[in-house]
Amino acid sequence: MAGDRRRTQKEVRIADVARLAGVSTATVSRVLATPDKVTPLTHTLVMEAVRRSGYIPNSAARNLRTRRTMMVLAVVPNLANPVLAQILRGIDDELTRSGYGLVIGNLDNRREREARYVDLALSRQVDGVLLMNGHIPENGQRDMTEAGLPMVALCAAMPVEGIPHVVVEDREAAREAARHLTRLGHERLAYISGPAGHVIETERYAGFIEGLREAGLSERNCLRWEGVFGFSAGLTAAADFLRIDERPTAVFAACDESALGFIKAVRAAGVAVPGDVSVLGFDGIEFSDYSDPTLTTFRQPMHEIGRAGADILLRLIRKEQRPEGWNLRLPVELLERGTTGPAPRGKAHPTASLARTAGSAGEA
Amino acid sequence: MAGDRRRTQKEVRIADVARLAGVSTATVSRVLATPDKVTPLTHTLVMEAVRRSGYIPNSAARNLRTRRTMMVLAVVPNLANPVLAQILRGIDDELTRSGYGLVIGNLDNRREREARYVDLALSRQVDGVLLMNGHIPENGQRDMTEAGLPMVALCAAMPVEGIPHVVVEDREAAREAARHLTRLGHERLAYISGPAGHVIETERYAGFIEGLREAGLSERNCLRWEGVFGFSAGLTAAADFLRIDERPTAVFAACDESALGFIKAVRAAGVAVPGDVSVLGFDGIEFSDYSDPTLTTFRQPMHEIGRAGADILLRLIRKEQRPEGWNLRLPVELLERGTTGPAPRGKAHPTASLARTAGSAGEA
DNA sequence: ACCGATGATGTAATCGATTACATTTTCAGG
DNA sequence: CCTGAAAATGTAATCGATTACATCATCGGT
The missing domain is CATH 3.40.50.2300 (Response regulator)
Structure with a gap:
């Protein structure tokens, strides 16, 4: 009766099981950890005792002893x-x-x-x-x-x-991104970055520029918007985009959310995607296939x-x-979907009516 | 020299710190756990020893003793x-x-x-x-x-x-969903469910039906597509939707992904949202604001x-x-956005051209 | 200057398992 | 039936902290 009330649920220890089974604690432990080092009889005896008592080993004690x-x-x-x-x-x-x-x-x-x-x-x-x-x-x-x-x-x-590390081919992918876009005829590009200084960020940017060089362009053909990994980066990038006189015709975003944020914001301002501006994402999140148009992006093997x-x-x-x-270094896969297309031809300002910062400082 | 090699990184125990500080292990423990029960002098002494030795308490030992x-x-x-x-x-x-x-x-x-x-x-x-x-x-x-x-x-x-539980007003919200849709004039509705038998699922469906009743309708006015929480439920629901003769004009989905999946699939088939069919989601995930049109949905206070x-x-x-x-029971908030609108008027088959299962079994 | 209360510290039991080592049992081979 | 190796089991040390209890120091009050 005494000392009975404070444990509403019995705490079963290994010693209790041992007593119940009529063996030592060592044997109980062995039955649980190395069943093959034990007689079939004791095994059943102990297991039955475990079952009857509802014993569950205390992991703190085990962790302490095993150092795991x-x-x-x-x-x-x-x-x-x-x-x-x-x-x-x-x-x-x-x-x-x-x-x-x-x-x-x-x-x-x-x-x-x-x-x-x-x-x-x-x-x-x-x-x-x-x-x-x-x-x-x-x-x-x-x-x-x-x-x-x-x-x-x-x-x-x-x-x-x-x-040791497990990464994806960020640089190669970014290079392919540049290839993909330049092949479509884009010459004025932009890059929406992730957090500045972030390793993969650096890689992707470097790769993108490399790709541009291969296509005979240089980083002077590429605007760079600083951001984070998220929608907001796309929104602020878009704000800047809309303000610009000579708008890029293709945008590469360091992550899908940025890309989607960008798309939302520019479309709200009447800019067509991919008609006026192509957008290329990175990651291949599930949602990128449910936007409209579906997002062209690189699929990472996340799992x-x-x-x-x-x-x-x-x-x-x-x-x-x-x-x-x-x-x-795992490969990524380019998913060519709906947000990239040929560069708009002809006029320098495909959406000139929206370019408010300059009258019409056109060129070609 | 012996026994020296196997520990590349020294394992510092509380006893080491005690020795270094010239106190007992109990005192070290007290300095760390209850600094106010200790002389300022010993405190600095011990802390210095802790610092010098790089001591970090072993949590397994602590867990065992404290039972936390x-x-x-x-x-x-x-x-x-x-x-x-x-x-x-x-x-x-x-x-x-x-x-x-x-x-x-x-x-x-x-x-x-x-x-x-x-x-x-x-x-x-x-x-x-x-x-x-x-x-x-x-x-x-x-x-x-x-x-x-x-x-x-x-x-x-x-x-x-x-x-104890923390839930949201699922039933009330679903009732409001019905209210919202019927108020817009919808009379043929559908519900994309979550996993059958799931508690919140049941609540939401019940609430939705209640709401329909309040509006003078009944569950006979409401199709029910069984699904899971995810995009796929929307896709299969859409497949069925497109097959139907008398299509619902409004769909309530038990989660945003289902709603988005549905939207994607029906639009691919030329059905306009919300022109031909309104879609109402649940959850208010971040993406729901980046789809096009933006998803009308209920925002849960997830955080x-x-x-x-x-x-x-x-x-x-x-x-x-x-x-x-x-x-x-936390409240949810209806976010009226772009995927719900007035019921299409006039013809019974707003998208009759797509209804392949029947010629034109119209009514009003 | 002494007493008792209060506060600081030390000693050692304790948490509950695992496992090294000791002991007992089993059993094949002579 | 005996012997010794192998297998099964038991005994008790151990993991590393916390904390009950004992001890010692401090200090205000008379």
């Missing part, structure tokens, strides 16, 4: 980003297959949030870390490398050596990025010898 | 769903504020995945659970309630008593659902007395 938590931390800049969400699904798939759990380290685009996840990792609350934020998180005092925890970078390679990244991380955790293929 | 993990599990049907992603952001915000971490239990729409998260919860790997899947997860043997863990249901109330749910859970974890407001 079977948990992985995924640090993402923004949980709500559809690309990252898909990558997380891929990660989750692979982790689940190996019995690992997923802890989300959502930065919500605020870098100061990293500190918390550094602590999480360094306190060994997880066995490994997947980084999708393009750099090593730090908390002011220390950074994540200090723990000696297995880490893998996704989407963007790390600025330091020794961390596979996550899956492969998690796979590599698990191998690191298991301390497998580093084989080839610790670094992956 | 400072982690919360969120069970979601589908991580990539934009509504759930936004809710997760809200959850994360609130958890972060209290120093809690977030473990994701992604079901990926496969119910058998629940088992794993039941184990996770029952093994006390987390301090509480947020359920967004509309029922109590089980693993065949046992279900989540057995652990006596704090739980809160989000989006959908639980079929059992005793679990707030997550935030409030996490808040309640944290209070449960802290064993606060149950005040009022453990159950929340």
Whole structure:
């Protein structure tokens, strides 16, 4: 009766099971962990005791002893980003297959949030870390490398050596973007960037310019609008676009949302897509196929990025010898859809009526 | 030299810090946990030792002793769903504020995945659970309630008593949907459902029918297409729609993706939205404002659902007395945008040319 | 100058599993 | 039937923190 009231639900410990089964705790543990090291009889005995008592091992105790938590931390800049969400699904798939759990380290685009996840990792609350934020998180005092925890970078390679990464062919894709657009006859282009200085951002821009050069153009033919990954970048870019005298006839956006934001805003102002301006996205999010017109874009293998990244991380955790293929560069696929078309011909200002900043400073 | 090689990175334990600072482990622990219970001198001494040694408490040990993990599990049907992603952001915000971490239990729409998260919860790997899947997860043997863990249901109330929930006014909203559409003169309606039997699904349908009744119609005026939460439901619904003789003039979809899928498919077949058919969504995902035309829909307070749910859970974890407001029904807001308009008048078949299943079985 | 209360610190038990090592059982081979 | 290796099981140390309890120091009040 005494000491009875405070535990509404019984806490069953391994010792209870052992007593119930008439064996030692060691044997119970073995039955659960290595069933083949145990007599069939004891096995059934113990399992029955487990069943009857409703025993579930306490993971804190287990983690302490085994020095493993079977948990992985995924640090993402923004949980709500559809690309990252898909990558997380891929990660989750692979982790689940190996019995690992997923802890989300959502930065919500605020870098100061990293500190918390550094602590999480360094306190060994997880066995490994997947980084999708393009750099090593730090908390002011220390950074994540200090723990000696297995880490893998996704989407963007790390600025330091020794961390395997899974990325896509950003540069090549951007080059193809330039090829695609110039081939359609576009000569005045624009680029809506992601966050300045971001690795993949830099890659994509560089690739785009390279592609322009190949086509006999240069970066002087290409406007650059600074932005973030999101709709807003497209909106502000569009605002500028509409203000411009000699408008670009093709726009390459570093992500689909920017592209879609841009399209919405310019169409609202009467600009036709792709009639007046072609728009090319990047990512291939599900929604890009449901806009009107459907968005021409590059499809990233999002699920596979996550899956492969998690796979590599698990191998690191298991301390497998580093084989080839610790670094992956996955290809992307150009989806030619409805928002790109031939450059408008003839007049320099396809939408001259809207160009308010200059009368008609035309050229050809 | 011996035993030196296997630890590339030193594992600093609390005892090391204690020795370095010339105090006991208890004091070190106190400095870190309850700094006010300690002399300023010892405080600096210990902190200095912590700094010098790079000590970080081992969370497994701490969790074992304190019986807390400072982690919360969120069970979601589908991580990539934009509504759930936004809710997760809200959850994360609130958890972060209290120093809690977030473990994701992604079901990926496969119910058998629940088992794993039941184990996770029952093994006390987390301090509480947020359920967004509309029922109590089980693993065949046992279900989540057995652990006596704090739980809160989000989006959908639980079929059992005793679990606080945060939901939105699904029924009221659906009634308003009916009101909105009938007021525009629509009399032949259709409903694209979510997964059959899903709580919120049931609520929304019931509300919609109620609304129709109020307008003097009945469920005989309303087609019902079974679906899931996603684009595909809209596509299949559209396929059926296009096949129909007497087409509905207004469609209410249980989620924005279904609505958008429907719109894409019918427009591809030459049906005008909202000219020939009005479409009303639910959720108010970010994209719904970037489709063309922009989607008329109900905006859920997604972030707030997550935030409030996490808040309640944290209070449960802290064993606060149950005040009022453990159950929340948040309002939704109708966003009247571009996909709903007056019912097409005159001919019974606004798009008769497309109705291939019947010649012209018109009426009015 | 002494007492008791208050506050700071130390000692050691504790959380609940895993596992190294010791012990017992089993069984093939002589 | 005996022997020794292999297999099964048991005993107890261990993981690394927190915290109850014991001890010691401090200090105001008389």
